[in-house]
Amino acid sequence: MHELGLIIHVGRILDDLSEEEKISKIASVTLQIGEVSGVIPAYLTDCWRYFREKSELIKYAELKIEPIGAVTYCEDCGETYSTLDYKKSCPYCGSEKTYLLTGNEFNIKEIEAC
Secondary structure (H helix, E strand, C coil), X not given: CCXXXXXXXXXXXXXXXXXXXXXXXXXXEEEEEECCCCCCHHHHHHHHHXXXXXXXXXXXXXXXXXXXXXXXXXXXXXXXXXHHHHCCCCCCCCCCCEEEEECCCEEEEEEEEX
């Protein structure tokens, strides 16, 4: 379960930020997670609940998750399409000369201090 490692990393970032900005409490953290990032949102939420009990900074903070759709680009025809629906083969021209545009991200989008 790499989700715990991700949450620990986010926690370190929050700790560093709280020192720099003199923040004593965080109300919420919004993460953007790509559909094909390999991160399971339910596991991440469980790890967040566990981790926040160990930190006064985020003890009552809400974790918000925004999914980022997986989109693939076809180099042959220039079209984009849903990666989950069609995988590597372009539904417009059948080419496999494609690459992932979005959907593999794991970003901290927003931190709300209180």
